[in-house]
Amino acid sequence: MKIENKFEVADGVSTETETDRQIPKAANIGMLRDSGKVFGQMSQNLDEIDSSIDVIASHGERSVAVAARKMKSRLRQVEPSVTMIGQVKSGKTTLVNAMIGMPHLLPADVNPWTSVVTSIHLQKEQTPYCGKAVFRFFGEDEWDRLMSRGGRFGELAGRAGADDDLERVARQLESMREKSKRRLGRKFELMMGQEHKYNSFDEELIERYVCLGDDFETSYDLSPSQGRFADITKSADLYVYRPEFPMNLCIRDTPGVNDTFMMREQITIQAIRGSRTCVVVLSAHQAMSSVDLALVRLIANIQSRNVVIFVNRIDELTDPARQVEEIRASIRETIREHRGPEDAEIVFGSAYWATHALCGTLDQMDAASSAAMLLWAETQDIAWPEGDEGSATDRMIWELSGVPRLLEVLSDRLHRSIGREVADGVARSAINLASSLEASLVPTARPRIESNVIPLNPKSLPGELERIESRAIAELTEKFEALTGDFYHRLEHAHDGFTKRATAALTAHLEKNVEMTAWHYDPTGLRVLFRSAFQVYASRARSTINDVFENATAEVRELYARAFDLEDSTFSLEPPAIPEFPPPVILGKTIALDLGGGWWSRWWKRRRGYKAIAKDFSNMIHEETRSILDGLKEDYGDANRDAAEKILREFLSVQHNVLVELSTRSDVGEKDIAEFGFGEERQLKAEALKHAKKTLSKHVAPAEMETCR
Template identity: 50%
Template sequence: MTLDDRAATAVEAARPRTENPGLMSLGMDGFAGFVNRMDQMRRALADLTELGDATVVKGAARLSAQLDQVEPSITFIGQVKAGKTSLINAMAGWPGLLPADVNPWTSVVTSIHLSPSWATAAAGANFRFFDPQEWDRLVEKGGRMGELASRAGAEEELEKVRRQVERMREKSKGRLGRRFELLLGQEHRYGTFDEAMVERYVCLGDDFEDDEGEPFDMRGRFADITKSADLMVDHANVPFKLCLRDTPGVNDTFLMREQITIGAIRDSRLCVLVLSAHQALSTVDMALIRLISAVKAREVVIFVNRIDELSDPAAQVAEIRESIRATLRKHEGPAEAPILFGSAVWGQHALQGTLAQMSEDSRAALDALARHDGLDGGAAAATPEDVWTASGIPALYRALGERVAEGIGGEAIDRIARSVGNLARGVTAAQRSIGLAVADGQAVHLDIPRLARELDAIEARATLALETAYDAQRQAFCVRLDRSHHNFLDRATAALIEHLEKYGEGTVWSYEPTGLRLLLRSACQVFGKRIQDDARAILETAAAEVSATYRAAFGLDQTLAIEPPEPPRLNPPVAIAQTIALDVKGTWWRRWWLRRKGYRSFASEFYKMISAETAPILDELSHDHAEAIRTDLMRTLATFLEEQREIVTALAEKAAPTPDDLGAALGYQARAERLRQIEGVVATMRQQAA
């Protein structure tokens, strides 16, 4: 059997296998408002489908498909040994799905796509490998850390990185043999999967043979080169599609995983920072603070795991919470983010029905918490539901539910609601025009080519206006970025000279780059707000012009108003969070310092190194970050106007019907009443959401 044959072999159905899967419903009530809005929207689309012609039905089907594809994504980041993966497994209702003992070396971002049983989703798993360019960057330059060390002139550190890279490359070739280079840039797809398959791609092992006789099922066989894994899981207790994304740590030798995690956060709207109850007492990793600081506080939830290992969790929680808040305030983190406490271990035992198999310490902690919460009999009397609640997972789901409804989920439904309202209003316009014609005993004559030309002209004007506004705001953005960069470098260099004058060259100086990150974040916020304001005005003008065009074509009054789409949300500028030279406190920085001689040498070389080290961040913000905003804006405008063309196409199919045809086939008065009801439902939903 070839490698491809084995890759295509089905394993078993991707469904959670636990004793108490119904526990997942506890906590899902936090999504009730969001689910209710989705159901209302589905009913409105069904009504619209019944009333519309073939083209309107097509538009409604497209919007229904968009609604079915709404999948809020939640990215989990955390400290080493915080139990992040165990927490995700419990939240997915599948203990053991992802290996919790993954070697810290692994760089895989694993996304678990939870889908309700009724949803039609692509089943199975998809594993993507690093492409040759990414691998070459690691091998030739030692990743981000190698580039940093090279700029700093830290030859010893650079050589150490190169040796580690070489060992990793030889190990990977040992695992994969001749297939190593062939697999780069490729992916493996499966119709179904199990835990053993997941371990082959995301969990590193050390037992392998050097020849091609090694077993295909070997643990960690592909883990060295796997970049991402997507697992599709059916779950009866999940009311809508939801993605739980597990990320690698951020403190690896090559800073490769930091880059990968930054990309994962950029693609998500919600972020859960998982801390250990023991580590959280002292400090939060600075790399993690930098990451969550790039995300809005309302989109961050902090979960303190492993309270099952505390001697008295009820009494210690307040102390831990205040310690975390103080650390976040000190380092400009999201100090107002909610902080929840729990235990993934308790959650897994509750799901598996293995409460009797808890460790003695875990049971003692649960007993202390149960008695504090007033449960007679303590842990001995606790039901799986009690333990599941104590695990903190229901509370975490409820916190996430609020944020989904307010954020990405609510925005997605609102976007679809606007389109549904516009589609209903377009059909209403046609019906009213037809109704007037029937009343006069006249046929309906619409100049469809002229309508299409006017829509093209509206799009051309709006596109030009949007391009012009974007170019102007991006230019101002780049100026602000450069000014922030140079101001930081001038202040840092001045602080260095002051240090040298005060303490001389024998004392190593340090300087925090937090100021630079705050300046860059402020520049991104100003750019985002201004371009969204410009885009909102342009979209409103385009919608007003479309409305006027319809009114003129149908001979209607001022009551017809097409609603513009909202400008797309902006991805967080997480590139700001990446490690730079001033974040590194290792021995190489001391060696760099001691090799400098003379104040002028210190100042000029420091300025040059930090300028080169931070320049890639500015490039990322001014190019990739800004271009992504432009792409989303243009897509929003194009989608909006394409929807209007669908309405025009629907009207073209009704060109010049006779009054008798209309009265018999359309029943326009009854249909008009139903359409008003649909518009009313959509308007009520929007008001309630606001």
């Protein structure tokens, strides 16, 4: 079947007709299917909730059906994401290809390396999206920032007065600009903020948008197509049909954290914030070396349970069994020293082995790699798989590669995070729908119970609900103003105190060292203070949101009791789920104090005089660290209040629609009882709703107040 695809490129409008391209698939895809089953529990839980919603919707009217459709839509849209980060040449892209069972999807040759965030959306069912690709380009403001100021590094160099660094950046940018124009034409600026869409893709197409080479000065000339759009591409989204996984999943391959201009560091940070689980890919030869400290800074602000470390390329070790334990101890020590997630899971393996196992090409493996594999196999407790010798061997190598173990760990992490959160939120909403219907099944023609509850006229329901919403939003706003004010004050206090201490330390150093030798000040203390401020704020904010939600729910519950003459002990209503706070990954952003000794040595040589050094240092550090503070303010405070307010309004809107509709059903006489099924049919409905609530209650998570660690 042919698919028409039209898109606009920089050097004119072009129409392409493309056939469905078949991306090479692994020969032993059954191994991936077996490994993918570990995601079945999360899928099963969501399916169970979906079925319960169907039961509830079958007993309701319009408002219930509308609410049920929204809940089912949320379940369908669940796509847990995993962000892969690591240094260049850690084998990250090869690992990603192996994880999804498509060894040749993303280019992973010697020269190309990923230069943009590439999101691979694994689709469990055939959808209109399957096989499509979307490539988005930097906006004009982002491109101008790079071209005029050299990105983050240019800003840093300019702030430090590093003229020689600025000249080097300017030369690189000019080379970049000229090569972009040569490839794309003089109108390439018109592509800023635009996107290219394709109905199919292959390795060559992907290479045009996401791959650069090892050498900045020569990478663009490696081939006519490689990296044609890479320097202006911001993100890539590829949609792949993968029925081997029982649920949709997104794997994000990132460009790493050592970008020339630090331009893509912020993009990587945002990718980590948007994912609940992060995989740090290290090379066994240089696991957690000094160059990887940037990775430690990023993951230090994520909960340990959401960080997985995969030590790749153990096939290149001479004695994996012995060396792996040494590497493990070294990683733990480095993480501990730099306040990283000490309890993060560490998995050892080889994407190289996994690729050959998937492709059934073990006979083509390097001899040294095969020898390392045999040594590694002797120490692993893996049962020999069933099947013919060739198939069994492939499966054994697949297990030894560590990829199945990595998928198993990721499944557990995602199930306990996003899986539980979605299940909890939707289950609470569905239980409330069932409770509402149960209330409406009680006929008002029965004798009124003895109660102190003042009956409510159904006509006053809308006004009562508006009053509840107005009061709850006002309470949320007032409390968050105080919370946010205190949070910002803590940040400012920590920031000012750090700048003063750093400057004082420099002054003391200058007084003792007349020759003004190079000196460095560790910013870890500031990050710890910022993180502490965030933890206090996050804990208090969650508690505040919980209180507001509980109070609003109690008031709505009272309305039900008054509208349907219910006993309070027989009717329950769940408060909406508290929104999650993304981890403060911005704390890992690279600043001047994180740079290596060479950069600081040049900084010292440019300055003369005691006062000049102290003043320049104080100003630069104040502005550099200010960027982290401003990022925290932007990510938290108002953003969290707005998220909570949205959830609260949606909750009250559903209750408003259901209450108003059900109140008209309850206003019936004895002659209407049979019509509404208050006899045997009513009993069957009540039992069905009760069973649905019991099923849903298993997915309601206990209340927890967690911080970022």
